[in-house]
Amino acid sequence: MNHCSRKKVALLINLCQTFYEVNWKGPPHLSSAAKTLELLTYFSTTWPEIGLSQLCKMAKRDKATTYRHLQALEETGLIEQNPMTKQYRLGPATLQLAQTREATVPRKLGVQAPLFELSNATGETSHVTVLSGTIVYELASCDSPKHGTRAIIDIETFPLHATASGLCALAFGPEKLVEVALGNLHRFTTNTATTPQDLNAAIQSARSTGFGRANRSYEDEIQGLSAPVYDQTGHLAGAVSVASVAARYTPELEHIIQNELVVAARQISKNWGGTVPSNIEALWAKSLTTANVLETAS
DSSP: OOHHHHHHHHHHHHHHHHHHHHHTTSOHHHHHHHHHHHGGGGOOSSOSEEOHHHHHHHHTOOHHHHHHHHHHHHHTTSEEEOTTTOOEEEOHHHHHHHHHHHHHSOTTTTTHHHHHHHHHHHSSEEEEEEEETTEEEEEEEEOOTTOSSOOOOOOSBOOTTTSHHHHHHHHHSOTHHHHHHHTOOOOSSTTSOOSHHHHHHHHHHHHHHSOEEEESSSSTTEEEEEEEEEOTTSSEEEEEEEEEEGGGOOHHHHHHHHHHHHHHHHHHHHHTTOOOOHHHHHHHHHHHHHHHHHHHHO
8 A cells, every 4th residue: 555545544544533432422323333433443554454353352342243343344345355364454445435535625735835845944844633533643744855864753643642743632622632641641751741740731831832842752852843723613623743853953943943833834724724713823922922032132
């Protein structure tokens, strides 16, 4: 599967995950459908093919139930069985649905130019994530050719408590996300927030500045900054971020990144049919003015 196809599949999985999140505790007649669709979320570039026994372990279900759900997905073309390995993989119907999703809700198209400009202006790797349900997914990334050593975005979902994108979601997204994050404070580095107090401090920092900050909290060598983006609903839709190599991160570079993130966040929000809320604009204005004062004083 090529890179473009993987992105389309990721979009479909986003939709399925959202359906699952919304309907898991819904009426009984939706429960079976939600559980069936949830199986799609276990497929990824890391697990492109999964056998029945392994999927049972991952989903924590018995073999008979899992097999029944797989049959339903196979009948609709959402998954298929590799005739050589007998393992299951995403089916051709996923691409059709993902193409329809992108054609009707053109998320990826709306970030390409802003990401390119952001990477060129900062000299660092830029990327956009989307919030679906309680999960932050990668949508697109862009590397800058300025440096030989640069951050590589090689994950598909972003931990809420340990990444700049995740902290943006916690600070400006639905309140239920905080509860989800508190339930999984996994330590990635010595800087990862692993207590409710540390997580609250990181969230409050984002809420007071308008920027999510990951100070080597997911990877030791990476510093991340993130700004929220919005769509036509008026709610948080995701985040645009810059991932920098920590060794070359300076206050001057941070100021440049913050300025460029604001430009990119406004443009992406506009492309997605949204507008950055006035309270976020006020936070950015205050942060950038403070940075200018500090820079001038030094």
